[in-house]
Amino acid sequence: MQASDILAKLVGFDSVVGTPNAEIVEWIGAYLKSFGATVDILAGPEGDRSNLFATIGPRDIRGYVLSGHMDVVPANETGWTSNPFVLRADGDRLYGRGTSDMKGFLAASLAAVPMLAASPLMRPIHLAFSYDEEAGCRGVPHLIARLPELCETPLGIIVGEPSNMRAILAHKGKSAARLTLKGRSGHSSRPDLGLNAIHAAAEVLQAAVSTAHSLAQGPFEAEFEPPYSSISVGTIYGGQAINIIPDLCTLEVEARAISGADPAALLLPVHEAAAALERRGFQVQWEELSSYPALSLPRTAHLAGLLAELTGIEPLAAVSYGTEAGLYQRAGLEAIICGPGDIARAHKPNEFILTHELDACQAMIEALGRRCLA
Template identity: 85%
Template sequence: MRAPDILAKLVSFVSVVGTPNADILEWIGTYLKSFDATVDIIPGPEGDRSNLLATIGPRDKPGYVLSGHMDVVPANEAGWTSNPFVLRVDGERLYGRGTSDMKGFLAACLAAVPMLTAGPLMRPIHFAFSYDEEAGCRGVPHLIARLLELCETPLGVIVGEPSNMRAILAHKGKSAARVTLKGRSGHSSRPDLGLNAIHAAAEVLRAAISTAHTLAQGPFEAEFEPPYSSISVGTIHGGQAVNIIPDLCTLEIEARAISSIDPAALLSPVREAAAALEHRGFQVQWEQLTSYPALSLSRPALLADLLTELTGTEPLAAVSYGTEAGLYQRAGLEAIICGPGDIGRAHKPNEFILMDELAACQVMIEALARRCLA
């Protein structure tokens, strides 16, 4: 099958983050087994979704991992001009949810399989396809935990997030949390008898804003935009009516950290501000939503040199969005980002990828395979 045909099939699976993924998993597994690839399904604790690790070549030799995620964000935005889960071809553009982020990379991997299996690889190529990346890389840690049990330590990991087929050496880390404040409701004419959860949330909000201002003063890593760590409050929900003292308020907060900083630590002042509200009678719940480390691949690095040769382009120093690559690096593996499509098209109506981008990614994968022949 050609990469666009495979992409059409992958897009047709409504593999939205946080939902079961047995259908897309089964199709990919069946396809790979038809070429005699070794396929392992690695379930997550949710019970209804799993990762996939497939190998072409010998598992007892060090090789390379091509890593991507099977899930996509929902397609509920206004502005779609066609069904987001039916691939629409318009000239060079292939429209559909996940085309750039990142089923295009999966399609290029799968389209390369006939070439990868045509001659015996002396070094293996592994496909590591994960679930729930869009929920903060929740699936891949379960795959990474078993990786070295299933194969020899890889020489490197290529994470195929959309990068315009230019390798990326670093990205920021992220930690996100939900804080829920529970007070006491009542009539707004007697605020002295209630505990206003929205007013209390202002203390948490103030701590987040103050921390954000402090982080903007440094430390700095010039390759990032912005070159400092950040904190952002993304949502606030609370209250029922203007004349009811709100007894519940929930905030969702995220931190993005430069590579020298632990992203979870950035939220400590906010968590302390929330915890202090317990002394005023509020119930406080802090829920960690996501956390993954930054990626920082130093030069010189063999993996960076390899991607330069395979793509013909010097790597980009850093991006501010996050990927699963930092988790692979934390597990002791060299990791780098390189994939087809543009991150600027992701999570938007009429997401698309170009035919040439798919083809370029398949060419890169096949060139990598030729290096593994001897």
């Protein structure tokens, strides 16, 4: 099958984040087994979602991992000109949800499997496909925990997030949380008898804004845009009517951290402001939504040099979005980002990938396979 044919099949699975993914996992597993790959389907704690890990070549020798996620964001945006879960070709463009982020990488990897399987690999190529990356890399930590039983310590991890086939050495870390404040309702004419959750949330919001202003003063890391850590409140909602004291208010806040900064620690001033409200009678619930560390790979790293040779392009220093690569690095594994497509096309109506981008990715993976012959 050509990469575009495989992509059409993958796009046809509406493997939206947070939903069961048995159909896409079973199809990929059967495809890989047809070429003699060793396949493990690793059920997650949710019970209806699984990671997939497969090996072409010997598992008792150190090799390379191609890492990607099978889930996609929902396709509820207005503006789609065709069914987002049916691949549509228009010239060199292939439209559909997940084409760039990141079923294109999965398709290119799977298209390279026949060549890899027919080669006498001395070092293995592993495929590590995870679930619920779009919810904050929730599936891949379970896969990483199983790696010691699945293979020898990998020489490197190539995470195929869309990067225009240019390797990326670093990204920011992220921590996101949902804060719910519960006060006491009542008539707005007697504010003294209620606890206004929206008013209380304003104090938490001010802590977030003050922290954001402070972070903008440094420390700095010039490779990132912006070159400092940040905090942002993305949603705030509560209340029922103008004449009812609101007893509930919910905020969602995230921190993005430069290398060396703990994203969860950046949220501490916000968390502390919320905790102070408990002493005034409010109930406070803090729910972590996602968390992953920053990635920072030196230019002198083996994987950086290897990807420069395989792609013919010098690596990019950093991007501000995040990936599962930071989690691999935290586990002691060398990781880098390199995949087809463009992140600017992701999470939008009429998401697309170019056929030559798929071809370039498949060629890169096959070149990696040739490196593993000796």
